[in-house]
Amino acid sequence: MKMPEGARCHAAVDIGASSGRVLAGWVDDGRIRLEEVHRFDNVQRRVDGHDCWDLEMLFQGVLDGLSVCAARGLAPESIGIDTWGCDFVLLDEAGAVVGDAVSYRDARTDGIFERADAALDPAWLYARTGTQRQPFNTVYQLMALRAEHPEQLERAERLLMIPDYLVWRLTGARLNEYTDASTTGMLDARTGEWDGAVLRAAGIPERLLATPVMPGTVIRHLAPQVRERTGFDARVVLPASHDTASAFLAVPAQGDRSVFLSSGTWSLMGVELAEPVLTPESRARNFTNEGGFERRYRYLKNIMGLWMIQSVRRELNGVAYVEGKEPAATAAARIGGAAHEPYGFGDLIELARQAEPFEARVDVDDAAFLAPDSMIEAIRDACAAAGQPVPATPGELMRTIYVSLADSYAASVEQLRALTGRDFEAIHITGGGSQDAYLNQLTADACGLPVLAGPVEGTGLGNLIVQMIAAGTFASVDEARAAIARSFPIQRFDPAR
């Protein structure tokens, strides 16, 4: 696709748990155009007994992508970065990284609630922060770090979330962006400021954190050494740095009768609200109140998502999730996996279809599925423990995941109705998972609502529209969403009953 002369180009750096992308985007004749200019791997490695992100690899991937933009004549006027939430980097006074960027799936927070709850009463914490209870929330990761390496917290001067860290590498600005800060479990949900009482109770030094900066803020130009490497200059603008915040912005819905589902490694299902919901009922259902663009709230549930499918696929294909960890092989062999290797996602969907009417259900939100040595065994064990049929083939295993995910979506929609008092007309699914027609149909059937699938580029697109709003191309999120609706195909799935 050729960018017309005079079009204003922006670059979205969008990094997920297994890969990163650099997208160039512009508006042409009222439609948003996108081009993926670069894709790079995001690999975790074992460092000192922990699963860690490779920060250098990520930063080089960003620089490579920006250089490709310039080489293709798509030098952007602004750049925004979004990534997954909860994970962070510590810097010392001189700007050296302290410790490692440990992944949220690392075992350091196993059993953390037993160790943390006395200091951080869960009901008290939820009433202040409105953050769902997940062992990998930044606040719990920091408590685990303090127990293992108190010297690191003492040495550290600043905490940057992963996108903040990359912004710092690009510009030299050390800041904390608001939407990603809201995944930490340390923000006051009402004010959007760091909650001093929570920080003190958790033993986290307040000096680590700076006043959260809102998405849409223009930060700085690229640092001189970065400019030299990329071959152009640009402003770095804060998008909604948490990828889920960006994904929700890209949902082409108007009004408040839609459920949003950002479908990728996680399934993030919820709605946009003007105020947080901090009630005991909301806590009991483990809904989270994450911060969004223009202080809107993303009221949602983190559902285990396509991670279960990705993990089974890796296991069947004998691929390790973390470099340096042996992939589990025996479980794949037990269900006849090796016979068909390598499996693509399309193969697995087809096998699930062929396994119908097999049905077994697991609670996809069970912590047993967060980072098991073998996802295949974890699912089979959960079925056996619940007296369900135990999947014996890759197809039956896939059916179990699909049916269980659709059930979990249906339960979340019911809970959203009860907790928000809203009635819903449709479920909008964005992200890579929106391409899975099999899951879309199961979701429509289980929820009894039409599914509107697309755009596939949820997170990157949301990143771009905040840059476009900052540049004055769109006057509002509603205007940008209307442009998304006319720019990308949306596929409809009606419930069978």
Ligand SMILES: C[C@H](O)[C@H](O)[C@@H](O)C(=O)CO
């Ligand atoms: C830790 C998860 O990645 C996070 O909670 C989720 O919201 C996300 O960032 C999905 O990409």
